[in-house]
Amino acid sequence: MQQEDLKLNRRTFVKFAAATGVGSFLAEEKIYAGEPQKTQHPVVLQTSALQVTFDGTAGTPAEYAFAGRSRRLMGDDTAAPIVVRVCKKDPWQQENLSARVLSTRNEGSGVSFSMSAVSGGAEATSFLLHYVVSGSRLTVTLEQVAEKNGYELLEVRLPALVTVRRQQQNVWMAHGDTGGALIELADAKPGQLAPNQFWGDILSTLPVLMTGDAKTFCVLTNASFMDGGAMAVSTDGRGAMGTVQRYRVDGSQCADLNLGKGEPLNCGNSGTPNLLVRQPSVCHLDFFPVIGDWKQAWLAGAHHVRTQLPPKRTTMYDDVYTYGIRVDEPTWPHPATTFAQCEEIIREVASLTGNTPQIVHLWGWQFKGKDTGYPAVNVVDERIGGYEGMMRLMENAKKYNARVTLSDNYDDGYRSSPAWSEDIVARRPDGELYNSRSWTGEKSYILGLAKYIRHGALERVDYTCKQYKLPGTTHIDVLTYYAVRNDWDRQHPASGYTNLADGKFKILDAFHEHGIDVSSEAPRYPFMGKVSFFWQGCGIRPCPMGGRAIPMFPAVYRQAAVWGDGMHRGDMSPGALQVFHGGGPRFMTRYEEDRMVVAETFYLQALPWMLLHRRNILSFVDEGQQSRIGVEGGEVHVSLETGEYTVTIDGAQVAARNWIACPLGNHRIAFYSTEARTLRHPLPTGWTEQNIKAEAASKTGPQPVAVKVQDREIAIEVSPRTPVIVTRN
CATH class of the missing domain: 3.20.20.80 (Glycosidases)
Known part of the structure; x- marks a missing residue:
């Protein structure tokens, strides 16, 4: 198992950013977006659902009008030139250059901007930025790259494909690579997504970003596995999201070889190849109307992303x-x-x-x-x-x-x-x-x-x-x-x-x-x-822009895969993280360990997971100290601050931090508690007091236990850490 250090000290962080060019502007203490600018030489693409206006001078989207002019989001409202990063082979050096538009070709549903970047009077690279609109989707691709005069193209940066301003009402952003966070721009801190310790700005876990307001929102998905994701809140109150189209891997970067904390990074030199990625850069922007509470719009976006995923390959692990x-x-x-x-x-x-x-x-x-x-x-x-x-x-x-x-x-x-x-x-x-x-x-x-x-x-x-x-x-x-x-x-x-x-x-x-x-x-x-x-699960970390945790990760992946989580025996809070982010137990044992520890992990972690992991998330409400997650047929109340949680299915409370009373498969009900207590569960249809039996499970075999039916509920007096299983005779 690999280990990922969750924090980079500032010296290492700045060195990493400067060497890679990945999020290098993160090293700055303050980031200013600048004032909005008027669109120059507008170019328009339009379908019945979406109109995109481009700045013909910059080659980037300037405005999106969705389902009529009343629903709008801005593109790069500063009309900043596109920045490309190149490497000059002799003498070996890396440069950030501004690209300019040479020509524009409007092709009905698509527009292509022929771009060029010049260094010291010599053309370093040329390429085509191609935009295609279909329905309410805009797709951005990087094409026809030509490297010239001893230069190699590393990346094309489009960090502000969609933007919002703090002066607007109810504007928000969301990301999901480290579990999920919702950022309300009115309360956001200046900052941006930090590079991963090992793979920089690549959102390898979940390459999905969202931005919107109370009427319209956009879901950005990087379909290319080595392209970067960009999301930032500037000091002057602009929120922006975009992509970094990676053509080559920057050979000057300093790589973390996972040698452990405090170990030096390994940096490239003039002989290091700028690795050709080989996968075309493709980024999708999907636009949707906000229906209902804008604070839950991200969930509709997550459901959309889920529909784009392949199905789970097997259900072998679902109830195991x-x-x-x-x-x-x-x-x-x-x-x-x-x-x-x-x-x-x-x-x-x-x-x-x-x-x-x-x-x-x-x-x-x-x-x-x-x-x-x-x-x-x-x-x-x-x-x-x-x-x-x-x-x-x-x-x-x-x-x-x-x-x-x-x-x-x-x-x-x-x-x-x-x-x-x-x-x-x-x-x-x-x-x-x-x-x-x-x-x-x-x-x-x-x-x-x-x-x-x-x-x-x-x-x-x-x-x-x-x-x-x-x-x-x-x-x-x-x-x-x-x-x-x-x-x-x-x-x-x-x-x-x-x-x-x-x-x-x-x-x-x-x-x-x-x-x-x-x-x-x-x-x-x-x-x-x-x-x-x-x-293991999604690697949860705080949002650098002050966003609040949301369960975007399970909302997207719940039907595509199952996963464990970083559960630690004796630590209460991870149980709450588990139900919040949808993981089962990640458990390792050995012969000398008390087998009841293995059993407790099963009853308090695996069983609630078995009950929940197939149920899609339907709603999410952040109540401050706790959250309510609505799932198909039930609801989860969970506090990441206290570690407390309860799970309710079909109107019955079936699990909490230190007890469960829930189905074990289709024909049994399991009861378990860390303390002596009376546990109850609704009597299933067709079951009666006369045709049920209860047995305490042990290492040596089951032992009979008294069971009662009161008000159509099974009632069991459980002893501490003694599992009881009720079956129908």
Whole structure:
């Protein structure tokens, strides 16, 4: 599992911004947008739903009129020239240049601006900005790039495609890459989206931005996986959102290699290639009327984005308790869990959860334990039972309604591996081998997955599926965490998109051809429709513009995937984060841990998630100290400040921070509390006091418990941390 430091100190932040050019203006203390300017040489595109007026001098949208002139949003109202970033190869330097319009071609539903950028009297680059309007959508593409006179084009910046001003009433913005935030411009702080620690301005988790007022709003979606997202509130009260069209990866950037806090960044030099992205830049702007409360308009936008996503690949994980068992690491004096002990855990968890289906990932099954041996996977750790022991565990687990599978890794490699080869290792910006952390005792190196595909990755997939008889699913750690990961190899350069399309996607496809579904680490937009279960959630962080948290992430992705979250045992607040942002438990256990901890995680985290994760979010009301989330058939009250929450389904309260009384599948009801109390649940239709029974679940088997029916409710006196399951005889 990778780790993302949530804060950048100012020195590192400024160095990162200045070196990459990604959000470099973030380093400034104050940002002024300037006064609105009159549109020059207007060019108009129009459908029955949308009229777009462009500034013919700047080549950018100036105004949008939606469903009549009474509903308007502004484009770049300052008519600022488009800024492009280029690299001069000799002498090596990067420059920000203003682009000018050479010619305009209006083609009915589309308009093309032929642009040029000049440095020192010489043309550095030319390109075409193409805008097409269809219905209420405007699509922006970057085309016909030409690099001239020893220059290379890095990016074209369009940070203010849609703008609002604080002087307007009820103007707002929203973003979702770190869970979701709603920014009311009247109360907003100057600032903008900060670059991610590893991939800069790319909104890899959810590349969706929104801006609007009480009548109209716009949803911006970056369809290209390496284009940047821009959202800012200026000191003089302008809110703006836009895109950064990335043609090449800036070779001067300083990359965080995930070496840990305080470790230096690795910076490019004159020999570092500016990696050609290879994916065309495409950005969609969709316009909608605000219906009802403008503070909930973002939710309609989220529902729209959801309709554009591919469906969930499988429902295999929907009603299953998925967790990991940590088995071995090379620095431990003895294993945490042998394969025989894994079977004991699985058997006891089955007994404690009423034989609920389990998917169990083995962490550290290979060579000498976790993060050893890769990229080879042909040795099973002997001190936890070896190959025969693992295959026996996989077979025996079926008796307990469990699938036992691997936790694998295709991103990291180790010099001690019998399959080690520098030919498949990625290169850092400075040209050296791409090293990362020492996760369990030996320094890891990052594989260039486009190269690895040509040198054994697909053969490894075939071997793994056949040798270990995978039970329809496997877990690959890290794979989705870095949706885009660059390889600055001078002989075989590959952008993050190249490694994604020619590497990661092909690995997934190879497993799918064997009938094996792959789960992975973190939910990322490019993997929707390809990966259905992600080990962790959306990486929640405060909004730098003072926005309030909204559940945009689950509103978009709830039907496309399922995910865990960063739950910590004994910490109350993450439970509230879980129900707010739609995650299930992210849980790892070992043999010495009390099995009741595993059971409590199931009842207090997994069961409420099973009840909620298929229900679309219908409404959201921020009440200050708490929020109300309306879902299909129910409602969630949750406070991110106190960690308290309640879940109500079909009029009955079924879950809270420290208890549940809720359905377990279709024919059972589960009761659990951390304290002694009476729990109630409505008696289902067709059930009577005479045809129900209650049993306390334990490691050794069920024990009868008294059950009453009062006023058409099942009433159970539960003891602390004792699960009770009620069934119909």
